[in-house]
Amino acid sequence: MELNMDYPFYDIEKKWQKIWQDREIAKGTDFSSKPKYYVLSMFPYPSGVLHIGHASNYAIGDAISRLKLMEGYNVMQPMGYDSFGMPAENYAIMHNSHPRITTEENIANMRKQFDGMGFFFDWDREVSTCRPDYYHWGQYIFKKMYENGLVYRKKSFQNWCEQCNTVLANEQVEDGACWRCGSEVIQKELEQWYFRITKYAEELLDFSDVIEWPERVMTMQKHWIGKSEGARIEFTLPDTEESIAVFTTRPDTIYGVTFMALPPEHPLVQKWLEEEPENHAMHDFCKKVINEDKVLRSSTETEKEGIFSGRYCINPLNGDKVQIWITNYVLMDYGTGAVMAVPAHDQRDFDFATKYGIPMKIVIQNPENNLHLDSMREAFIEPGIMASSAHFDGMPSEEAKSVITDWIAKNNWGEKTVTYRLRDWGISRQRYWGNPIPIIHCPKCGVVLVPDEDLPVLLPDNVQVGKTTSNPLLSVPEWLNVKCPKCGADAKRETDTMDTFVDSSWYYARYADAHNKDLPFDTEKSDFWLPVDQYIGGIEHACMHLLYARFFYKFMRDLGWVNGNEPFLRLLTQGMVLKDGAKMSKSKGNTVDPQYIVDRFGSDTLRVYLLFASPPEKDVEWNDEALMGAFRFLNRIHRLIEGNLETIKKGLQLEADTDKLSPEMKKLLFSSHSCTKKWLEDSLDRMQYNTSIAAIMEHLNHCVAIKDADNLDNDALAVYAEACGIIPQMLYPFAPHIAEELWQMMGFETLLHESGLPGYEERYLVQDTITYVVQVNGKIRGKLEMSPDSPHEILKEEALKVENVQRALDGFEVVKVIVVPSKMVSIAAKAKR
RNA sequence: GCGAAAGUGGCGGAAUUGGCAGACGCGCUGGACUUAGGAUCCAGUAGGUUCACUCCUGUAGGGGUUCGAGUCCCCUCUUUCGCACCA
Numbered sequence: 001m002e003l004n005m006d007y008p009f010y011d012i013e014k015k016w017q018k019i020w021q022d023r024e025i026a027k028g029t030d031f032s033s034k035p036k037y038y039v040l041s042m043f044p045y046p047s048g049v050l051h052i053g054h055a056s057n058y059a060i061g062d063a064i065s066r067l068k069l070m071e072g073y074n075v076m077q078p079m080g081y082d083s084f085g086m087p088a089e090n091y092a093i094m095h096n097s098h099p100r101i102t103t104e105e106n107i108a109n110m111r112k113q114f115d116g117m118g119f120f121f122d123w124d125r126e127v128s129t130c131r132p133d134y135y136h137w138g139q140y141i142f143k144k145m146y147e148n149g150l151v152y153r154k155k156s157f158q159n160w161c162e163q164c165n166t167v168l169a170n171e172q173v174e175d176g177a178c179w180r181c182g183s184e185v186i187q188k189e190l191e192q193w194y195f196r197i198t199k200y201a202e203e204l205l206d207f208s209d210v211i212e213w214p215e216r217v218m219t220m221q222k223h224w225i226g227k228s229e230g231a232r233i234e235f236t237l238p239d240t241e242e243s244i245a246v247f248t249t250r251p252d253t254i255y256g257v258t259f260m261a262l263p264p265e266h267p268l269v270q271k272w273l274e275e276e277p278e279n280h281a282m283h284d285f286c287k288k289v290i291n292e293d294k295v296l297r298s299s300t301e302t303e304k305e306g307i308f309s310g311r312y313c314i315n316p317l318n319g320d321k322v323q324i325w326i327t328n329y330v331l332m333d334y335g336t337g338a339v340m341a342v343p344a345h346d347q348r349d350f351d352f353a354t355k356y357g358i359p360m361k362i363v364i365q366n367p368e369n370n371l372h373l374d375s376m377r378e379a380f381i382e383p384g385i386m387a388s389s390a391h392f393d394g395m396p397s398e399e400a401k402s403v404i405t406d407w408i409a410k411n412n413w414g415e416k417t418v419t420y421r422l423r424d425w426g427i428s429r430q431r432y433w434g435n436p437i438p439i440i441h442c443p444k445c446g447v448v449l450v451p452d453e454d455l456p457v458l459l460p461d462n463v464q465v466g467k468t469t470s471n472p473l474l475s476v477p478e479w480l481n482v483k484c485p486k487c488g489a490d491a492k493r494e495t496d497t498m499d500t501f502v503d504s505s506w507y508y509a510r511y512a513d514a515h516n517k518d519l520p521f522d523t524e525k526s527d528f529w530l531p532v533d534q535y536i537g538g539i540e541h542a543c544m545h546l547l548y549a550r551f552f553y554k555f556m557r558d559l560g561w562v563n564g565n566e567p568f569l570r571l572l573t574q575g576m577v578l579k580d581g582a583k584m585s586k587s588k589g590n591t592v593d594p595q596y597i598v599d600r601f602g603s604d605t606l607r608v609y610l611l612f613a614s615p616p617e618k619d620v621e622w623n624d625e626a627l628m629g630a631f632r633f634l635n636r637i638h639r640l641i642e643g644n645l646e647t648i649k650k651g652l653q654l655e656a657d658t659d660k661l662s663p664e665m666k667k668l669l670f671s672s673h674s675c676t677k678k679w680l681e682d683s684l685d686r687m688q689y690n691t692s693i694a695a696i697m698e699h700l701n702h703c704v705a706i707k708d709a710d711n712l713d714n715d716a717l718a719v720y721a722e723a724c725g726i727i728p729q730m731l732y733p734f735a736p737h738i739a740e741e742l743w744q745m746m747g748f749e750t751l752l753h754e755s756g757l758p759g760y761e762e763r764y765l766v767q768d769t770i771t772y773v774v775q776v777n778g779k780i781r782g783k784l785e786m787s788p789d790s791p792h793e794i795l796k797e798e799a800l801k802v803e804n805v806q807r808a809l810d811g812f813e814v815v816k817v818i819v820v821p822s823k824m825v826s827i828a829a830k831a832k833r
Numbered sequence: 834g835c836g837a838a839a840g841u842g843g844c845g846g847a848a849u850u851g852g853c854a855g856a857c858g859c860g861c862u863g864g865a866c867u868u869a870g871g872a873u874c875c876a877g878u879a880g881g882u883u884c885a886c887u888c889c890u891g892u893a894g895g896g897g898u899u900c901g902a903g904u905c906c907c908c909u910c911u912u913u914c915g916c917a918c919c920a
Contacts, residue, residue, distance in 0.1 A: 694857035778901045828900040
């Protein structure tokens with residue numbers, strides 16, 4: 001007897017990994033006549049070791065892929081490496097090596113671990129963003145963007161991380177700290193390259209072409225884009241040609257403007273500073289504010305400060321002379337970078353005006369409680385009735401918004417306009433390990449694109465990584481100095497590299513044609529594979545990667561390279577694996593090494609544990625004992641089938657006459673079909689694998705409950721064999737190795753997925769009797785075994801006869817009896833008087 | 834401050850359309866077997882009450898709709914996440 005032994009997971013897993021590889025089951029076939037299904041799990045940064053988060057992410061992708069494979073799709077799930085970027089550069093510095101070497105070593109290590117997990121990946125399509133055959137085409141796309149007016153260079157104050165020695169996009173700053181290293185972000189003035197993502201702002205707000213995205217992610221993106229509708233209005237400066245444009249969402253308050261608020265960075269302010277070098281107060285104030293931490297400055301907590309500029313502008317609607325103030329609370333890069341301040345109806349302006357004694361004017365009256373300037377403790381920001389606003393008086397303010405905007409437009413003072421919170425995407429990074437921007441700076445021709453035939457601009461190897469404080473690429477003269485491709489003059493290469501989010505904005509398309517040497521990808525192939533049917537990854541990418549990738553997709557669509565409007569039709573944001581309630585991290589010392597688990601218990605156990613612990617989008621708390629539960633579960637299955645193998649094989653040849661079954665075997669038959677039904681719904685429709693696995697466990701319990709299977713008669717044997725036989729089928733997406741092994745043991749010669757999905761028959765779900773619950777006034781007072789087609793009248797009668805029900809009705813009279821078909825009889829009663 | 838989501842046994846979680854709350858697993862308790870094993874098998878496991886049948890309470894708290902509410906509505910609390918001077 002071998003009952004005490006664990007099933008031989010190691011041999012089984014190695015055996016099937018080899019067979020799958022030889023049979024190329026994970027190969028996505030270009031232009032196959034079968035319907036395609038493109039599953040994509042976010043590619044990892046090659047740290048060299050798989051962590052538990054990867055295992056969890058890829059276990060989900062594997063389950064989806066194998067389910068779709070069983071369904072008969074031409075499934076493609078590729079894998080690659082997001083291998084450019086600061087971590088790789090820092091890792092190399094730490095190991096006193098070169099990122100090209102350490103990255104390739106790490107990739108080789110991870111590949112070994114991936115293979116040991118038995119994941120369903122089409123490795124023929126592997127990409128690694130740091131290899132020239134990939135980044136070549138990133139440069140090519142950059143050029144296409146440039147040619148289409150989506151790339152520009154601008155000097156401005158940037159989020160700068162001292163630790164990483166580079167610029168960060170707004171999305172990459174979290175609570176004033178660098179998203180990667182967590183150190184403080186400062187402001188530094190730099191000239192850098194931008195992608196004009198704002199051109200697509202409106203379209204990025206539209207999610208009508210995605211099939212299934214979490215509401216949360218769409219909301220986060222919508223907030224991030226931050227559309228607001230309002231008016232742009234020009235305030236002229238008397239005795240000059242100049243004017244100040246403001247953006248406001250409250251044109252209804254324009255008669256209440258009592259001052260104009262500008263940030264020190266405003267071009268007019270800069271001009272005044274030049275004109276008045278001796279105005280020390282103004283110079284000092286502007287200098288102080290500009291040098292202030294941008295995050296601190298843009299916090300609601302910060303005390304509002306300002307200085308009167310000594311200048312005035314004219315409110316075009318009423319001709320009022322309005323003081324112009326330079327302040328610390330207006331943002332240069334939102335709207336027009338200037339605010340018409342209406343202290344009576346905006347809290348920020350109210351605070352500022354109160355501090356500096358600037359007058360206020362009520363122009364929206366509260367219809368419920370008349371406002372008086374003397375008694376106002378805060379701004380009135382609600383809608384109300386127009387007042388002191390010339391011929392608009394008496395109009396509801398909500399209505400006045402559009403009426404006044406029309407009036408402004410009609411008089412040429414401004415126009416209706418829309419503003420977005422989304423800024424253009426700064427892609428320059430002052431680091432070595434990234435994709436070089438294919439630009440040459442020529443003293444004569446200016447900015448020149450590197451010609452296609454000279455692509456890729458290869459990243460030089462001989463850089464002293466980590467030894468420079470400025471751009472590392474500046475230290476390689478033989479790379480830096482080139483001839484201008486246009487005029488042949490001595491010129492210099494651009495030394496910024498691209499943000500790694502550029503690399504990951506189009507990798508899903510490269511997978512469709514990963515080895516193309518002439519183009520990023522062939523359109524016929526992208527048309528076949530794209531868009532991605534199911535994307536799986538972490539929620540942390542909601543406003544960065546997922547927004548950038550959508551932007552790139554829309555651009556590639558405009559070039560005619562891809563079809564449709566969205567790259568990812570369905571998105572699953574998987575939860576994190578936690579330990580002791582916290583995210584696993586080396587610094588906290590609460591990590592779990594998936595390789596250790598695989599070595600000890602096998603990949604199948606790890607996957608079943610991760611998938612069973614909670615629904616995919618929720619976090620999972622790591623629990624060693626629950627992991628053992630998963631291992632025991634697989635052992636139980638193995639024991640059931642191996643221990644009854646001959647019986648099962650014999651039974652599989654038989655056909656059951658289901659009318660002749662014992663009640664016990666009828667129950668088992670019902671379990672086979674009802675559990676399969678639940679499994680199908682939970683696996684395919686709901687993608688809730690924890691309950692799919694629960695259905696298998698439940699069914700397994702029913703199978704194990706049949707003792708002495710070899711003594712069953714032929715009808716029972718057939719039912720028993722079928723019941724055992726569907727277990728490997730249902731197990732396949734979650735524990736594919738053991739499933740294949742058991743399937744083969746039972747004598748099937750095909751690979752498991754080739755048999756298709758397990759099915760169920762409705763006729764076996766019909767039971768002779770149903771347990772009806774009988775309620776009296778909402779409380780359960782009895783049960784009733786009745787046939788499912790019993791007439792309602794009979795059910796009511798029988799329900800009232802139940803002893804316990806009668807007792808509950810003592811002293812009550814029945815008001816109403818309700819029958820819920822196949823479920824219950826509910827009796828409403830009230831006390832007799 | 835604004836916005837969103839969530840709150841169910843000792844734990845992870847289930848309950849899909851308002852219809853037997855706690856499926857399934859972990860842990861725990863008792864028993865069987867023994868080759869003494871992160872084994873296996875059987876029984877139990879929300880709380881209270883009872884010898885038992887029964888009964889009562891129970892899905893963060895309070896109120897409401899309904900024959901019937903974990904599920905729908907209103908209020909409060911807590912937690913998590915996102916945004917945060919965006920004019």
